[in-house]
Amino acid sequence: MKQKKVPLRKCVACQEMMPKKQLIRVVKTPQDEVLIDLTGKKSGRGAYLCGKISCFKLAHKSRALDRALKHQVQSHIYEQLAQDFIRVEDKFLENQEQEESDE
DSSP states (O other): OOOOOOOEEEBTTTOOEEEGGGSEEEEEOTTSOEEEESSSOOSSEEEEEOSOHHHHHHHHHHTHHHHHHTSOOOHHHHHHHHHHHHHHHHHHHHHHHHHHHHO
């Protein structure tokens, strides 16, 4: 039986290629909102980050999200994203463990 092709994406901070499901998607919606998309299905321009808080801090410092989203991300949005990132980190890790156990 043929194996399914696993889609790969690159973390905008550490530049590491990983399976899409192991990354957190940050999306700029058509209404110019910047938010975290755990489903990976929201419409808009997306950028991917590792589930590590260090990668988020690196992306903030190097303005990697600005380049990836082709939109200037304001500092108050980075602060909100940092809070959201910490809040969804546990849920994200839980989803990853569930995916691994299903395989």
